[in-house]
Amino acid sequence: MHSRHQDEDVEAQANALAAEFLMPEHVIRPQLRALTLGAVSAQERQDFYKRLSRRGWRKQEPGSDTLPPETPRLAASVGKALADAGLTDAEIRELVGVAPGRPSPFIPEARGLHLVA
Numbered sequence: 165m166h167s168r169h170q171d172e173d174v175e176a177q178a179n180a181l182a183a184e185f186l187m188p189e190h191v192i193r194p195q196l197r198a199l200t201l202g203a204v205s206a207q208e209r210q211d212f213y214k215r216l217s218r219r220g221w222r223k224q225e226p227g228s229d230t231l232p233p234e235t236p237r238l239a240a241s242v243g244k245a246l247a248d249a250g251l252t253d254a255e256i257r258e259l260v261g262v263a264p265g266r267p268s269p270f271i272p273e274a275r276g277l278h279l280v281a
Contacts, residue, residue, distance in 0.1 A: 239269035246270070 198204040204212075216222045246256050253271050254264065262268040 236269065243268075243270035 213222070219226075243256055243260075246259065247253075251259070256270055257264060257268065260268065260270045262270065
């Protein structure tokens with residue numbers, strides 16, 4: 165993953181990594197077993213997803229509009245730690261695979277004095 169070789173299917177690899185990170189197999193497997201063990205038929209599963217769709221819950225979960233928006237902090241925290249360890253922005257970009265000039269949550273905000281008008 166840290167080599168300069170870029171696989172043709174990088175997006176699929178990124179999706180697989182994200183899926184495992186967000187929903188590890190050992191956590192989600194018990195929920196998926198109902199279908200694989202025959203406790204729920206394919207038709208019952210399909211009906212369940214249709215009910216979710218009719219209620220609009222596949223696009224927005226109930227109550228989610230009352231939750232405050234999430235603010236991701238991990239990438240900024242990692243970037244700050246790398247900068248505090250003495251890495252330059254260019255070194256951080258190369259390490260995390262972000263092209264120069266492209267925005268990145270890993271690059272800490274500009275450091276130093278700011279002109280206030």
